[in-house]
Amino acid sequence: MSGHERLKDYSRESHTFKVRAVLAFGVVFLLMLVLVGRLYYLQVMQYDRYVAMSDDNRVQLQPVAPTRGLIYDRNGHLLADNRPSYSVTVLKEEAKHLEQTLVDLREIIPITDREIDRFKTRLKQRRRPFESVPLRFRLTDDEIARISVNYHRLPGVRVEAELIRYYPEGQSLVHALGYVGRINEQELQKVNANNYSATHYIGKLGVERFYEDELHGQVGFQKVETNARGRVMRVLERTDPVPGKDLVLHLDMRLQQITEYLLQDRRAAVVAIDTETGGILSLVSTPGYDPNLFVTGISTKDYNGLRESDDLPLFNRAIRGRYPPGSTIKPIIALSAIDTGVVSPNYTIFDPGWYTLTTGGRKYRDWKKYGHGKVDMNEAIAQSCDTWFYSVAHKMGVVPMSKYLGMFGFGQVTSVDLPEALAAILPSKEWKRSSRRVPWYTGDSLNLSIGQGFLVATPLQLATATAVIANRGRWVQPHMLKGYRTQTEEGIQLQAPDLEQIKAKPADVQLNNPKYWENIIKGMHDVVQGPTGTARRVGSDAPYEFAGKTGTAQVVGIKQDEEYDAEKLAEIHRDHALFVAFAPLKEPKIAIAVIVENGGGGSSTAAPIARKIMDAYLLGTDPRVQEVADGES
Template sequence: MAAERLKDHSQESRTFTARAVIALLIVLIMLGVLVGRLYYLQVLQYDRYNTLSDNNRVQLQPVAPTRGLIYDRNGVLLADNRPSYSVTILKEEIDDLEQTLAELRKLIPLTDKEIERFRKRYHQRRRPFTSVPVRFRLSQQEIATLAVNYHQLPGVRVEAELIRYYPYGASLVHALGYVGRINERELQRVSEQNYADTHYIGKLGVEKFYEDVLHGQVGHQKVETNARGRVMRVLERTDPVPGADLTLHLDIRLQQITEKLLGDRRGAVVALDPNTGGILTLVSAPGYDPNLFVTGISNEDYSALRESDDLPLFNRAIRGRYPPGSTIKPITALAAIDGGGLTPDYRVFDPGFYQLSKNGRKYRDWKRWGHGWVDMKHALAQSCDVWFYSMAHKIGGEPLWNYLGKFGFGQVTSYDLPEASPAILPSHEWKKRTRKQGWYTGDSLNLSIGQGFMLATPLQLATSMAVIANRGRWVRPQMMKSAHRPEGAPVPLPQAKPLPEDVTLNHPEYWQEIIDGMVEVMHGERGTARRAALGAGYTIAGKTGTAQVVGIKQDEEYDAEKLAERHRDHALFVAFAPVEAPKIAVAVIVENGGGGSSTAAPVARQVMDAYLLGIDPTETEEKP
């Protein structure tokens, strides 16, 4: 029988004790590491992790400023801010974008174009936790539908924002311009910080030129958010500085009257105050509703505007380049007598045409049988082309383009109309540079009556009348009358370019000679616009004009009935009044309207009546 192995209890006790000690040491070491790590994080790294925690909990959000309002000279509101409701999506709160969009389309109508625009904005989002709009201008019914389905739409919100609203619509679009959704190209040229929460920017006209003034300064707020990024409360707030309000020289009553006077015809009217240069009315017809562009115009609406034969998107008043025709004859006559060596008594026999040589081309007068013997005063009154052909032949082209340049042609002299065109003032240098040709005598003859290469805008024509009314004193055409903030702080304005020098004549008495000739146009026995001045309670100085659209052969006679409507002559008229103390200078062009005396002059007369006498001719005409 084998001997039993006896247990060594003493050895087992020593082994157990050793193991227990080792285990205890390991536990103590691990506990020390844990306590040390806790001390490191809680004490030594407190500032760092406290900052990181705050950054996760507290966010600094921009607060967009309120855009400044725009008023007319009498305090009538022209550009307002109105609340609009949009449905938006917050990227951080959604799991499946496609499913969210599909659910939205079940609740409210969303077009494919709106979805496409949303996707573009969604992927171009500049900041985290910034909602992206899907559709604007929700109806009350749509807002209610979304509200009762919020629990099914995480990340979807209905947000209110102020958007631009133009109460007078198409009446002012070419004068004010409009704002629209800001794009990436525009973001690159503005302060990213100041436009951090801004969705709109001036696109055209006054809204674009005074963008910095109207926009204001962005504010900020510290907000506490939950783990999903939703705002729980506002901790601190620095209010934004609202944009400055603008008051324009524009008279909305006169603007609407002028628009009605043009009716369905294509054309433009610009009226200035010669004393200040303030633009009283600026109409380009037809127009379009700028409210369509604020939140984004549909493809159908934009295509209709772009493809229209009447070009409603085109601002004829400041960009339309037309042959000025006889409306510049007061200036070319001034060039002849003040800078060309002729006198106001210079007489010419008009048989109905003018020839540079005996058997050469016939430069025809508008009156087929001619005007007989005429001097400068009668040449202006009757718009005798032959007198101007003759004087241009004698003095050459240089005095003509020099004097026309002094009155603002061929350049932009306005202050706050950024889209204004300089048009074309031809000269020897211009023709050599653009046509690679020399200047011919025939070019001088055409320039003397506002035809040939010369093109001018209605704004330039009105400006030239203001300079004549002031007897050479220049004023800058501009829309803005004043800018002001609610607290009265000064408003920094964009820098203006230098004005042209005042027109100083070699013979100052010739101002009266030119003005007398223009008064004869309106009030003389044989003045071309005498019918338009009948019954006027003030003295008008004016000049009619007819601009040829298509050429006519030498032996042909102009017959409007045989031409397509868009090939007929443009009707032009320029004037200022009262002559003794001018208060308004006006230029009118009616495209394909025929004669300036029969079509454009009556419009100008009624515009002047409305401004000087307070008469609304559109109301008078409606009464039996």
Template sequence: MSPFERLKDYSQESITFTNRAVVALVIVILMMGILVARVYFLQVVEHDRYAAISENNRVQLQPVAPRRGLIYDRNGILLADNRPNFSLTLLKEEVSDLDATIARIGEIVELDEAEVERFKRRLNQRRRPFTSVPLKFGLTEQEIARISVDYHELPGVQVEADLVRYYPFGGSLVHALGYVGRINERELARLDPENYAATHYIGKLGVENYYEPILHGRVGFQKVETNARGRVLRVLESQDPVPGVDIQLSLDLRLQQFAEELIAGERASVVAIEPKTGEILALVSTPGYDPNLFVTGISSKDYAELRESPDLPLYNRAIRGRYPPGSTLKPFTALSAIDSGSVPLTHRVWDPGFYQLSKGGRRYRDWKRGGHGWVDLNHALAESCDVWFYDAGYRTGIDNMSDYLGRFGFGQVTSLDLPEADDALLPSRDWKRGRYNQAWYPGDSLNLSIGQGYMLATPLQLATATAVLANRGQWVRPRMIQGVVGDGEAPNLTDLEPPEPLPADVTLNNPAHWEPVIQGMVNVMHSNYGTARRSAKGAQYTMAGKTGTAQVVGIAQDAEYDSEALAERHRDHALFVAFAPVEDPQIAVAVVVENGEGGSSTAAPVAREVLDAWLVGDYENGLKEKP
């Protein structure tokens, strides 16, 4: 027996073990008691609270995007459609090697660096678990087929479909309709977060922008059951979204495309309005661009080409182009002169080819170098005699002219649903003082009388003023919408107020003054001395029109305009306004051709073609036959 065995105290060891066992048992019992108490607390005392939390984790309410309302022309032709768009998306939680997966996808479909960079930015943004992130939009059928073949090798990769805007007529209507695009952060901050919870697109320009509240519709919801990771297991119940209202515009697609054909290759615009209703029949600005490029996001390369083009295809000339109206303003300045009593209706002037405010002073030239001789109101309008208007403008003064021009909508935005329309510039005595800190000089009035100087107008304003003149002063607001398609509820436009109130009807001091001014415009077209008589040849109706030529660069006082010596973009603009038939006006037209030089030779023939198309159904382009 070893000495160590003799030193062991078995009795003491037994007591120690027993004590330790008791302590351990007490600890276990206490812990079990705490655990039972906690379970009791959670399952009995806090049952209702945690049951609600569990239910919220298990059942989620997901928004469902509404179908965007369709847009039709006045004849029921679909102008803006919704069509499925197939996108390639990745579910991060199911992708083991993201870079390798993207590289493999790049072998199947074409991916550019910009798409990959945008995908990674979206991936790093805050999102819910098991939410797919788009990598490539607008997959073709061939790309979808190739991806489907390799699905088994691409866990987490899927093709998803949603409805996106599609414009079947591309650039023909972009400046009239506008377009939709993906919602940006600035727009997201001002939108209703509930109604746009599942919407990725919003109207950016034009009609799409103005009627966004009714085109968008109301969001729907579906209650879904999910697992702990957020994956949807089943749909428990749903509330269908309310689709957007389908609207019908006053645009006539055939007339729109015909007008576009007439000015193809030019930097130009055509606006046609129905005078009795204010309905816009055509609104064309060339060159245009394909709005479908912007719907899911235009590439940097394509956008740079549009932005850097010297022809400015992104610029809506019809509603934002600011042009000196030239002689197209003369019917309105003539009306201001005779109706204000500044000159009598029988006022005549001698035109030697120039006008002087004082003997030996500056000569304000007439377009006809040798002058027109004795000229009255009728010949002044028909032959576009500048000297008669210089004299009448000097006698009328800026206050009267600015007042009368304002009554016809110049210097204002009077349209209902063209939110980007420009108010251009109607000068006045106060405006010049505020802008240049200068007085208004008599020479300024002379320039204004022939539509030059500070005065600027848009093609839409010229067409609108011509429509009011055709109505003998009765105002109707120019608008694009004609009504609602089907049995849908009428659009609620109470929150979509126009930027400015509609001017009051133009009431003349002597209503008889309408007719001599309109007759002068008739003689522009139908007399043997009218400046646009060639454009009215063979017409089956009576039209009233006015040609205009607006200087782009100044010409020295004694110099003669030389087209060949000027760069193409420094040549005069060509303008023309008209309405017909004179007895019962059904259409008013304004045409502006940048650097087209002659209103009678360039713009008037375009307007005649538009009038023939609308009034007699002649859609044969007669301009093609001319050399």
């Protein structure tokens, strides 16, 4: 041992150890305080935040679609129903290999390329994560079974049930009701996106479109617990949706079917109106099409077949067809002439079969080759004498005629809840100058007086004008909705709508001399029940009194030296047949307009149809039953 070797200082080492131990303990204690503080911050101070974040991963808020309201006719017949349908859907978050999943699925059930394209479009438009997207609708039981046994190799694929619109009467009501279809991005931007967050369908046409807000209802919500893959484990909380309102229409389904039967697939349209309320009793446009094809998406083949048909089944003739009204407007022309004092009700002419503005000038021909001889206003209406109307039109010009036609609803949309209805064309000096860049000529007035030339009207407008005549000037707005149907303890209740809040009613027609209503109506009565009326065969045996007016609208022009010969013309170039009427005469209940395209004369084609429809409504008869009985006998 060296002399310089020092002895160990245990006392000093012990002190150094204690100092180090204290420092170490202090550091550990400080770290413990930091850890506890952090735990306190996370577990206590940030509790609400992290619970919410945890719930976001575990709990989802899902919208619940409301049940769409039903639609009934005036007698409680169901017109638009909801039926369960099964669809195959795909949840993208679970389908890791989406393209392969689609390939595998196509091996199990038939899926077209168009359905694949539509699915991918919907996938891009998906509104939130973990929202399944439909791929194919209306699965059969066999297809559901095949998918079920292959779930293990189809991640993300589900079979889901939903209520879809169903129209029990098919094409009988499509032009009156419209239909619903898949909602698209443009439509979604026009509605409350939250209220439609679980809705796949929206009204596309007609009543379904106009009353979309009432029929749709209010969306509900439910909180659901999901697993890590997003599959719903249980429902934690639910706010039920508010179902849409059930609608009751003025439509009479029996009358609608009878009307369709009488038209027998001709290109035609009929509108029948309740003269007291303005409710539309029947609205038929033939041919039609099955709206059920459009609910979940029509195939390209079926749509092209409808679109390319020469009969235009997609076209709603009743509210969008613009036709020359022909002689059906003559009562209004006569009314404008006598009420403005241009001529008196006793004004009489001699009709040689033609009229000229100047001696030796162009001949405006009457429909009767050798004329009607001596004719006053009543006979001019009853026999539809063109020459009498040429004469008064020459005297008064276009201004009174255009004004009075406008008072009866021509040239405007006066219906309340038919969104596709057209205003058609009510010509005037101003209209021709702005649209044709030429002045109005006297010959134009003569053409207007017999419902030809620039004037075009829809069957709905003709029925509306007839209802105003029946009411002696009192306006009723054509509308479909009768009320909202609710079920209470006392039974089914009907809440009437406030139509004035939807659309203001046009002003009643106030004549300078109200007694002229009876002059005009007398002429219309003599059309069907007078000794020389153009439709006297239709009204001669009627057990009630009614008034009407025939019309024949020219489709192609006939040269001065030629005569109209239907047999020499292709059917599409033949005259349209028109008839308007109201019944009974004293206390009207129904006003009707009938047009049969290329049907020839109004008295021979359109008038018999109208008579049978009025009989069915007023007397309860059914021409379908009668024809069966006649066939058996």
